[in-house]
Every structure is written in structure tokens, then in C-alpha cells.
Amino acid sequence: MSFADALAGAGAKPAGKRPYFLEPQVERVLAITMTIAQELAVARQRADTLERLLQAKGVLAPGEIDGFTPDAQTSAERQMWNQEYIARILRIVQQENEAAAQLDDVASGEMADELAKTS
Amino acid sequence: MTAPNSPPVANDPTAGYDGPPDYRVVGRHAVFPQTNHDEIERINYLAQMNRHLAARVVPGVKAAYDKRVEPGFRAAHGRPIANRHEARKAMLEDPAFQTWSALRRATMEQRQQAGRWTALRQNEELARTAAALTDGDDRLVLDPTVAIPRYVSAVDHHCMPGSYHTEYFPGDVTNGANYDHAGFVTTGGLLGKFTDGGGQAVVKWVKRNLPDFKPKKILEIGGTVGHSSLPIAQAFPEAEMTIVDLGAPMLRYGLARAKSLGVDNVRFVQASGEDLSRFPDHSFDWIQTTMFLHELSSRAMHNILAETRRLLKPGGIVLHVEQPQYTPEMPLFEQAMRDWDAFYNNEPFWSRLHEMNLDDEMVTAGFDRDSIIHGAVFGVVDRELFPDAQEDETEDYGRKAAWEVIGAVA
Numbered sequence: 001m002s003f004a005d006a007l008a009g010a011g012a013k014p015a016g017k018r019p020y021f022l023e024p025q026v027e028r029v030l031a032i033t034m035t036i037a038q039e040l041a042v043a044r045q046r047a048d049t050l051e052r053l054l055q056a057k058g059v060l061a062p063g064e065i066d067g068f069t070p071d072a073q074t075s076a077e078r079q080m081w082n083q084e085y086i087a088r089i090l091r092i093v094q095q096e097n098e099a100a101a102q103l104d105d106v107a108s109g110e111m112a113d114e115l116a117k118t119s
Numbered sequence: 120m121t122a123p124n125s126p127p128v129a130n131d132p133t134a135g136y137d138g139p140p141d142y143r144v145v146g147r148h149a150v151f152p153q154t155n156h157d158e159i160e161r162i163n164y165l166a167q168m169n170r171h172l173a174a175r176v177v178p179g180v181k182a183a184y185d186k187r188v189e190p191g192f193r194a195a196h197g198r199p200i201a202n203r204h205e206a207r208k209a210m211l212e213d214p215a216f217q218t219w220s221a222l223r224r225a226t227m228e229q230r231q232q233a234g235r236w237t238a239l240r241q242n243e244e245l246a247r248t249a250a251a252l253t254d255g256d257d258r259l260v261l262d263p264t265v266a267i268p269r270y271v272s273a274v275d276h277h278c279m280p281g282s283y284h285t286e287y288f289p290g291d292v293t294n295g296a297n298y299d300h301a302g303f304v305t306t307g308g309l310l311g312k313f314t315d316g317g318g319q320a321v322v323k324w325v326k327r328n329l330p331d332f333k334p335k336k337i338l339e340i341g342g343t344v345g346h347s348s349l350p351i352a353q354a355f356p357e358a359e360m361t362i363v364d365l366g367a368p369m370l371r372y373g374l375a376r377a378k379s380l381g382v383d384n385v386r387f388v389q390a391s392g393e394d395l396s397r398f399p400d401h402s403f404d405w406i407q408t409t410m411f412l413h414e415l416s417s418r419a420m421h422n423i424l425a426e427t428r429r430l431l432k433p434g435g436i437v438l439h440v441e442q443p444q445y446t447p448e449m450p451l452f453e454q455a456m457r458d459w460d461a462f463y464n465n466e467p468f469w470s471r472l473h474e475m476n477l478d479d480e481m482v483t484a485g486f487d488r489d490s491i492i493h494g495a496v497f498g499v500v501d502r503e504l505f506p507d508a509q510e511d512e513t514e515d516y517g518r519k520a521a522w523e524v525i526g527a528v529a
Contacts, residue, residue: 001242001287010236012281016274016465021211021220031225038164038229045160 137506139166139307144504145300146312149379150249150372152237152296161233165304168226173515176219177456183215184452203445203454207462210455224463226304227278234301235280235293242293245372249292252375258386259374261367265389270416271365274465277305283343283366295344295372308505309498309520310346313380316498316508316520317409317440318347322354324496324524325405329436334358334404338430340392340423341365341411344373345385347440351407352377352385358404363390393422395430402430406437410522413441413469420472424484431529437486438526440496442517445473456516469517477525486527494524 001009020027054060070078087094099105142154142162154162184206192200192209200206210216238245253259267284275282281294302314310316325332335358339348342362352360362385364370370387377385390397392408406427412420427437445454461470482488497509498520508520 001239006236006239009239009280009287011232012235014231014275014278014280014465015272015282016278019220019224019463021217021224021463027221030221031228034168034222034225035229038161038168041164042157042160045163046156049156 138170139163139303139506140504142166142303144308144312145303148376149252150245150292150296150375152241152245152300154237154300158233158237162301162304165226165230165233166307168222169305169515169518170307170513172219172223172226173518174513176222177514177516180210180215180219180456181452183213184210188213188216200451203451203458206451206455207458220459220463223459224278227464230301230304231278231280231297234297234304237300238293238296242287242291242296245292245296246288246290249371249375250290252378253371256374256378259370260386260388261370262389263367265365265391267365268391268393268416268419270419270468271414274467276414276465277460278465283364283369286368290371292368292372292375294366294368298369299344299346299372299376305518306520307515309500309508309511311498311500311505313349314346315350316500316505317496317522318350319499320496320520320522321347321407321409321438321440321524322350323499324494325438326354328494332405332436334435336403336432337361337405337407338363338395338398338403339407339409340395340427341408341414342373342387343369345377345382345387347407347409348385349377349380349382351405352382356384358384360385361388361398361403362386363388363392363395365389365391392426393419395426398430400429401432401435404432404435406431406435407440408438409440410442412439413466413472415468415472417468417471417475420480421483424480428485428529433529435529436492436526437529438492438524439477440522440524442473443521443523444475444477453516460517481525481527486529490528492524492526492528494526495522496524497521 022030051060051065055062142159188206188209189200192205200209271282271284279294279298281287283294283298285294287293299314302310306314311319334355337351337355337358337360339345339351339360339362341364342348343364343366345362348360348362352358362370362373364373364387367389370389374385374387377383377387388397392411408423415423431437442457443449445457457473458470460466461468478488478491481491497507500507511519513519
């Protein structure tokens with residue numbers, strides 16, 4: 001079986017119409033979010049496995065991760081990563097706020113109609 | 120993990136751990152799919168999600184029913200809710216039931232995707248392993264002329280794409296592998312190391328209640344990969360156990376699994392339980408079905424019960440293990456919650472079956488009313504590693520390893 005076939009087959013819809021309990025738009029986003037939550041758990045467990053293996057091999061000492069204190073430079077890099085991460089995730093909120101302040105904004109479709117006018 | 124029943128140690132949050140075991144304790148065999156680290160953790164997470172929904176979200180659904188749904192219905196209609204269908208429809212308007220339902224459905228879909236990915240990515244290798252174990256073995260009898268009835272083909276049971284019967288190539292076992300290895304998500308380990316807690320429970324019940332019963336020929340109808348059949352075959356090594364099922368991928372996988380586990384007194388035969396004419400009258404001492412009746416139709420069940428009557432030797436027994444019937448004593452909230460699978464998890468006969476008078480059905484099939492057997496069983500598991508259904512107070516409606524037995528003596 002090809003990779004593409006396995007991908008499509010794994011996510012295949014079962015026979016039988018899907019019920020919706022919430023507004024379909026909301027339930028769609030919920031289902032996507034719950035799968036991301038699942039994958040976050042998988043990633044968290046992988047990091048935990050890594051830490052425990054490193055401890056078992058003597059590379060990490062117990063408590064070393066929880067006791068980790070970054071120096072000023074490292075701290076700044078890590079906190080900037082947090083800021084960048086949050087800004088990426090909340091991009092749509094930023095853009096909606098910018099839109100609220102931009103009262104003369106037009107839609108591309110409106111421009112298309114305007115530019116299609118021959119006269 | 121701390122052993123069950125040991126007293127909690129102060130300030131040790133793991134001491135009182137109550138929940139599914141790590142998936143790594145499940146029993147493996149030759150055709151069990153390989154699972155990498157992340158695939159295992161995906162199953163662990165999904166089992167915990169089902170546990171969370173049952174233990175920590177359902178109580179909120181119950182409270183909403185008691186405080187909002189039932190009083191709201193009473194105020195709107197001037198009478199109490201009359202039956203489980205009214206209860207379910209009223210709950211569909213309540214946010215607690217909506218949220219729980221949306222999460223439960225999403226979890227089932229995530230489980231299928233997770234399990235199917237693991238099975239599909241290695242299905243050619245699994246088919247080769249199964250073929251090496253079963254090619255030329257007369258204990259695997261496939262019949263491609265067996266028609267798949269509408270009650271199986273129209274909606275895929277428990278949202279399992281392709282159901283039990285779909286083959287993706289000749290010799291395929293994908294759907295058997297998916298069904299076997301990831302069922303843990305739904306049961307949370309309550310069916311034990313080899314998902315055989317139901318079969319072990321039946322064996323325990325038979326040995327206790329029918330101590331002189333020495334069956335030689337045993338049939339399980341709708342036995343899929345043999346989860347419930349193998350403990351029976353192992354408990355009665357002198358007997359020959361026949362497992363019939365509609366799905367060729369289940370049967371191939373089932374025989375390979377059984378042989379790999381050292382269980383040899385089994386045969387896997389492709390057939391519909393409605394037409395077992397390949398077996399003469401009075402062929403069996405014991406006929407078993409386990410969590411099977413709810414995946415039929417009324418007509419199919421009549422036909423199957425009649426076939427069991429025909430096939431049993433005089434004095435032989437038939438036993439059906441099922442989730443509990445709806446009775447007037449069962450609260451309407453519980454009935455409506457148990458009906459969830461019928462309406463939202465592709466188990467369409469679940470609702471009708473559980474309201475039927477099964478004693479009458481058995482009599483219609485030709486059994487004497489005086490010969491009817493009733494019992495109750497819990498999943499039997501290795502309690503060092505797995506949770507015990509009898510001690511588990513979490514109610515995951517329709518999923519718990521606590522069943523009723525209805526049967527008869529021919």
C-alpha cells in the first residue's frame with residue numbers, strides 16, 4: 001500500500017452519515033482541536049521518554065530539567081520564542097483588530113468588480 | 120505502577136492511580152501489528168480520553184438531565200418524559216449532552232484513524248505473516264460467495280471504516296489487525312491482555328453453573344478474530360471449536376492469531392449466522408455469541424436463533440452475552456445514554472434489540488420456556504495488570520465489561 005493510500009485509508013469515513021451535536025463549524029473546529037490535543041500528548045510523552053532514557057544512561061541527573069535555570073541570554077531567547085509562538089497562533093486576532101481600525105478597507109472581490117468596470 | 124489494592128502512600132499522587140494500564144502490557148502474537156512509541160502513546164491518550172469522558176464528563180451530563188432537561192421537558196409538556204427516545208431528544212438540545220457527544224464521537228473517529236494508520240502502513244507484511252501461518256490449513260474455510268447483508272454493509276459498526284468484511288487486496292487482514300490492536304481505546308483494558316475477558320467470563324460462568332458439562336463440539340457465531348472463542352477452546356481442550364464470521368480479514372487474522380498463541384482446536388469458517396446449512400442438524404453441544412446480537416436485525420436474529428436451535432444436540436446449550444436489556448426499572452436517563460451508540464456510533468440495532476423480550480424470541484426459535492437460562496458476568500482479567508470491571512465504578516454506558524447472559528438448553 002502506498003503512503004498516499006494509507007493516509008487516505010486511515011482517515012476514511014465509515015459508511016453511515018455523521019451526526020453533528022453542535023453547529024457544524026464549531027464541531028469541525030472542535031474535532032481538529034481534539035486531534036491536536038492528542039498529538040500534543042504524544043509529543044509530551046515522547047519528550048518524557050527521552051528524559052527518562054537520558055537519566056537511565058546517566059546523561060541527565062534527576063531533577064536537572066526542573067532545576068534548570070537559563071542565563072540571561074538564554075532566557076531572552078526562550079521568552080522571545082514564546083512571544084513569537086503566541087503571535088503566530090493568534091494571528092487572526094491581530095488581523096481582526098487591525099481590520100476594525102481600518103474603516104476604508106475593501107475586499108478583493110469589491111476591487112475586482114471595480115476593476116472589471118469597462119467604463 | 121502501584122499494585123492494585125495497596126494502600127495509598129501519603130503525597131504520592133501515583134499511589135492511588137485508577138485508570139487504564141499502559142498499552143505496553145497488552146498481549147502480542149505473530150499477526151499483532153508493530154506499534155512504535157507514538158502509536159502506543161496515541162492509544163494511551165485515547166483510552167484516557169474515553170476514561171475522562173466517562174468518569175469526569177458524564178456526571179455533568181447526568182446533573183444537566185436532572186436539573187435542566189427533565190424539569191424543562193416537564194414545564195414545556197405538562198408531563199414527565201415518557202420514554203428513552205423523548206429523553207434522548209430532549210438531551211440533544213442541552214449543551215452538556217451536546218459537548219459530551221461531540222467529544223465522544225470525535226474520540227471514536229480519532230481511534231479509528233489511529234488504529235487504521237498502524238494497520239494500513241504494514242498490511243502487506245501482516246498479510247504475509249498470516250499467509251505463512253494459514254496457507255493450506257484446512258482450519259481456515261473461506262467462502263467468497265457469502266453475501267454481506269445490509270445490516271452490516273449500510274453503516275460501518277462502531278464507525279470502523281470497511282467494517283469486518285472489507286478486503287483491500289487478496290489475503291488482506293487489515294481490518295482484523297485494526298479491530299484487534301486498538302480496541303483497547305474503548306475498553307481501557309477492561310477486557311484484559313488478549314481482549315478475552317468476555318470469553319474468560321463465559322468459561323467461568325459455565326464451569327460454575329454447569330460443572331458436569333463436557334462439550335465436544337462448540338460453535339461461536341460472529342466470533343471475529345476469536346477474542347472470546349479462544350478462552351473457551353483453551354478451557355475445553357478436548358473440544359473442537361468452530362468460529363464463524365462474515366469477514367474474511369477477521370478469519371484469516373483469527374486463525375493466524377490462534378496458532379501463534381498455541382491454540383489449535385479451532386476452525387475459522389466464513390459464513391452468515393443466518394445460514395449455517397453447511398452444518399447438519401445437532402452438530403454442536405454448545406453455541407456461543409458474545410456482544411454479537413446487537414449488530415444484527417430483527418429478521419437476522421430470528422434466523423440465527425432458529426439456526427442455533429437446529430444445530431444444538433439434545434441437551435446442548437446456547438449462550439448469548441450482551442449488554443443489559445432495557446427494563447422498566449432502568450432509569451430513562453440510563454436508557455437514553457445506552458442508546459447513544461445506536462444513533463451516534465453506528466450500532467443501529469442496539470436500540471431495538473435491548474427493548475425486545477429475548478425470552479419470547481428464544482421460545483419463538485423453538486426453545487422451551489422452562490429451559491431458558493439467565494445470568495450475569497463481568498470481564499475476567501489478569502488483575503495484576505488490568506482493571507477489574509466488577510470493582511470499577513465508572514459507568515461508560517454500553518461499553519463496560521459487565522454483561523447479561525441469556526441462553527437455553529435444547
